[in-house]
Amino acid sequence: MFEMLMLASTAFSAAGQMAAGRAQKEASDLNAFQIETDKQLNKVQALQRSRSRREEYIMARATNIAAFSAAGRDVASDKSVEAFLKRQQQIVADDTSRIDQQAQFESVKADMAASVERRRGRNALSAAMFSAVGTAAQGIYQYKTVTT
Numbered sequence: 771m772f773e774m775l776m777l778a779s780t781a782f783s784a785a786g787q788m789a790a791g792r793a794q795k796e797a798s799d800l801n802a803f804q805i806e807t808d809k810q811l812n813k814v815q816a817l818q819r820s821r822s823r824r825e826e827y828i829m830a831r832a833t834n835i836a837a838f839s840a841a842g843r844d845v846a847s848d849k850s851v852e853a854f855l856k857r858q859q860q861i862v863a864d865d866t867s868r869i870d871q872q873a874q875f876e877s878v879k880a881d882m883a884a885s886v887e888r889r890r891g892r893n894a895l896s897a898a899m900f901s902a903v904g905t906a907a908q909g910i911y912q913y914k915t916v917t918t
Contacts, residue, residue: 773916780909784902791898798891802884809880816873820866827862831855 838851845851 773913776916777909777913780906780913783909784905787898787902787905791895791902794894794898795891798887798894802887802891805880805884805887809877809884812876812880813873816869816876820869823862823865823869827858831858834858 834855835845838845838848843851
């Protein structure tokens with residue numbers, strides 16, 4: 771009777787270790803999915819920031835042209851006005867480029883984090899399997915020691 775209890779205890783222990791490993795893998799997979807979802811959200815937010823910056827530029831350009839015209843400056847031929855407008859255009863291009871680069875960096879970072887999280891889950895599952903096999907082997911050894 772004692773031997774059967776010992777085998778049952780070993781089996782339950784090994785099964786518990788396997789279940790814990792599977793649960794950790796599932797949790798890691800869910801975390802990786804959340805990271806990937808956040809990555810998509812960050813991409814959309816970056817697109818919105820870039821679009822908003824371009825819209826600000828368009829409005830500011832129209833306001834500046836109107837102000838120069840109201841001041842009596844010929845917007846079409848005045849070199850300083852042309853230089854000012856080109857500089858503003860370059861600033862917007864630089865700003866949107868930085869927004870896009872930052873989004874790319876965050877995307878790569880999210881890919882790496884999701885990959886690490888999935889690896890963590892696989893490692894936990896592997897460790898649980900080895901632990902369960904070790905527990906089973908130890909239980910079998912003890913069973914044989916007791917029965918002989």
